[in-house]
Amino acid sequence: MPNRVRTAVFPVAGLGTRFLPATKAMPKEMLTVVDRPLIQYAVDEAREAGIEHFVFVTGRNKGVIEDHFDRQYELEHTLEIRGKTEALSELQQDLPSAGQTSFTRQQEPLGLGHAVWCARELVGDQPFALLLPDMVFKGVPGVLRQMMDAYETSGGNVIAVEEVPMEDVSSYGVVARGAGPDEGFRITGMVEKPKREDAPSNLIISGRYILQPQIFSLIADQERGAGGEIQLTDAMQTLMTQQHFSGVKYKGQSFDCGSKLGFLTANVVFALDRPDLSEAFRKQIRHLI
Incomplete structure (x- = not known):
């Protein structure tokens, strides 16, 4: 039986330059899909999967993320005296318990691998989940829960994957598929942004991973890769020669909210799924089109 995954890491130190000027003073992770911040969707997904400890790797001007996961006594008191019990209950349900959140700084923008390495002391010698908040998923159960099911069977390391047209593979990290079902097949290799003919x-x-703690020592010894950054993919490629990697072709829909098109699409899809908004929103869309 593999060690249980209790900790999740959320890299939230990025500058969000693709959303300037909106992200000049506000972290991109606090941009909202309908009325919930991107980071809240990732935390909700982790909680559904049984995660107990939430580690945020932050940077300068990201204090509002820490505030978001803290109590706001004045706001709660105002909602209570105004009888807005539904809003108050939702705020309280979203709040992790005392001691469940930890925050550490990535002091230099040295890439995803470095951001993960910054969480090493908080994660310790245990497997952990890694969730990139830019990626928002719509699926039941959530993507990380689907990955946990595979992990409980095979152990090792698990990566969520999805299919894209072959002409688009050069924009992504791509895996080589070995034997096994969609719910947990063996990954035999991976390459970052290959040419179509080399994929x-x-x-x-x-943007969803379950990783063993040995990844930290590999990142520490790793030279900088593309863009002068420490790449997580490079460390995973080395770890793959030592440990088992599984892929989960998850059931659901993804939205890359690090892009404006993905962010706008997510807002439309999630709004259409809301009972309190869908009918009126559909009418507005029809009117606009």
């Missing part, structure tokens, strides 16, 4: 498949890495 081992059309299965791309989708």
